[in-house]
Amino acid sequence: MNLKLIAEIAKSLLLARWRQSLVAAIGVTFSITMFIALLGFMNGLNDLLDGLILNRTPHVRLFNEVQPNPNQPINLSEEFKNGHNFIQSIKSSGRRLEIYNSGAIMQALKNDPRVLGIAPKISSPVLYNAGTIDITGVVSGIDVMAESELFFFKDYIREGNPLDLKNVGNSIVLGKGVAEKLLANLGDVIQVTTSKGERLPLKVVGFFQSGIADFDKVQSFASISTVQKLLGKPNDYVTDIQIKLKDLNIAPAVAKEYAQLFKADAEDIQTANSQFETGSFVRTLISYVVGITLLIVAGFGIYNILNMMIYEKMDTIAILKATGFSGSDVRKIFLGIALTIGLIGGLLGLLFGLSLSLLIDQIPFNTAALPTIKTYPVNYSPMFYIIGIVFSLITTYFAGFFPARKASKIDPVIIIRGK
Amino acid sequence: MVVLQSKGINKYFKDPVTVKVLDEVSFSVNQGEFVAVTGKSGCGKSTLLYILSTMDTDYEGELWIDGQLMRGKSEGELARIRNEKIGFVFQFHYLLNEFTVLKNVMLPGLKLQRVSAAEVEHHAMERLKTLGIDSLALKKANQLSGGEKQRVAIARALINDPLIIMGDEPTGNLDKKNSDIVFDIFKQLSEEFNQTLLIVTHDQTFADNTNRIIEMQDGRVIS
Ligand SMILES: Nc1ncnc2c1ncn2[C@@H]1O[C@H](COP(=O)(O)OP(=O)(O)O)[C@@H](O)[C@H]1O
C-alpha cells in the first residue's frame, strides 16, 4: 500500500520537526480541552436549570378547568334556533374539579405503552393557621411513592422523611417559606382551613424546598387521603392526573388525544414551559462559538508550522519528486502531517477536557435554591467528545490543505537548479 | 535499441526577456551506451537534462523515452516514468536527512511497489555492497562525507533497475579521489551490467573515457 509509505515519510518529517509539531498539537489540545470543558459545564447548567422546572412538570396533566359550559340550555332549544341569544354574564355552574371516573382512567393510562408512569394529585387552596396568623396557600395531596419516582419529590425534602407522609396519619410537609412564616418545627401541629371552612390539625413531618422561593411560600404536601379527608371527599376524589411519558416529544399529541378520550382538560409540558428551550439554546450556542473560535486559532498555528516546514523541506520535496513521487503523493504527506497533529492534539484535548470536567465536578457549589446540588454540574455526553474530535480533524484538514497544495506544486527543477 | 530520443527540442526562458537556451537539440541514446554531455558553463546542459528527465515539461519538440512520447502525459504519469525508468544523480548529493542511508536508497523502490518491501531492502543492501558502502547502511544521511553521499545517490538511482541513469555533473563537487571512485562505478555499471548512462560533465578526462561525447555550445549540439 502506497499510503503506508506516505504515512512513514509523513512521520519522519513530523519527528524531524517534533518541537514545532508539538507546539501545534498543544494548540489543538488547548482548544479541544476548553471546548469539552465548556460544553460539559454549560450543558450541566442547562440540565440543572431545565431540571428545576422540567423534572417536576408532568409531560401531560389531566384536570378539569372551571369554566362556563359551552352547551348552554338555550342552544339546545329548537324554538329559539333562529333567534339572537342576548343572555349575558353566564356563570360557571357548580362543575366539579374532580376527574370523573378517575379509577378507570388511571387503569387505562397504566396500560398505555407510551406512558412511563402516572401520579394522581389533589390540589386544594387552604389557609394555614398558626396562632393568630392565617396564610393563604395550597396543599397538594400526592402519592409519595409515585411522586418520588416520577418527579424526584424526595430530592427537594430538606428535613424529615417524605415517607412519613404516607406512614403518619394527618401529616404535612411544609414549603420552606411557609414553615418560616409559621415558625413551625418538625413535629409541630399546625391547623389548616379549607375554603369551605373545614379545619384539620396536621403534624409537620418535613420541609420542602424547590428552589423557587415564590412556590415554597405557598406550597405544602400531604397524602392524598389526608387531603380527601380535609375536603370531605370520597377516596376516589382526584383533581389532577400527572402523566410522565417515555418520550417527551409526543406530549402535545398525546395531550390532545387524552383530552378527547377522557373528556377532561389536558395540558402538555411544551405548552406549559415554552420559554426554557431558549435559555438552553443560547448557552449551548455560546459554548460552540467559543470552542470553534479556539479551534480556528489553533488551525492558524498548524497552518504556520506547515508552511514553515514546507519552506525548510524544499530539498526533500524536490528529491521526492525527482525520484518519482507525484504531486498528489507530496500533498498527502503534508495533509497526513496536519491530520496527525490534529488527531494527537485532539485526542489529548479530549483527555484533558474530561479531566477538567471531572475537576469542575469537584468544585463545591452550594446554593440554598438548589438543595440537592453540592458541586458544579457537568454533563459528560459522549456527543461532545465526538464533535470535539471531528472538529479538530476538520480544522486541521483545512489548515493543512493550502500548505499541502503549495508543497505539491513545488517545481523540483527550480529547487535543484537553485543550489 | 533506442532508449531515449530528443527531436528538435527548443527551450526558452522568458524572464525578463525571451532567451533561447536550447536550439533544435536532436540526438538519441542507445541501450548500453555510456554518453557524456560536455560544453562550457551556461551552454544549456543542465536545462537539457531537466527536460530529458521529464521534470521540466515547458519545451518545444519531442522527447521519446522507451518508445513513448512524453508530451501530453500527466504529472502523475511522468512521476511514474521517473520512478521506474530514470535514475538521477545530482551534482549536490540530494539525500533525505530524515532517513537512514538504507531508507534513502529504498524509497524509490517502495514507491514503485514492483516487489515487496523486504525485497526492496534486499536489493538496496546489494547495491550498497556493490558500491562498497554497505557498512554505512544504518547511518543518517547527513553523517556521510561528500563522496559517500554521492555513492548512496548512485545506489538510489539504481534501485529500480532503471532504463537510463542521468547525472548532472555528479563529480563536479568532489575531490580527485572521490571523482575517480564515482567514475569507476559508472564505468563498471556500463561494462558489467550494460547500464545506459547519460552524464553531463565538464571534466574532459571523464568525458574522454566514455563511449560517446555529445558536445554542446550555446544551446546546440555541435558534435
Ligand atoms: N530560470 C532561468 N531563467 C532564465 N535564464 C536561465 C534560467 N536558468 C538558466 N538560465 C540560463 O540558461 C542558460 C543555460 O543554463 P544551464 O542549463 O544551467 O547551463 P549549464 O548547465 O550548461 O551550465 C544559462 O545562460 C543560464 O543563465
Ligand SMILES: [Mg+2]
Ligand atoms: Mg549546469
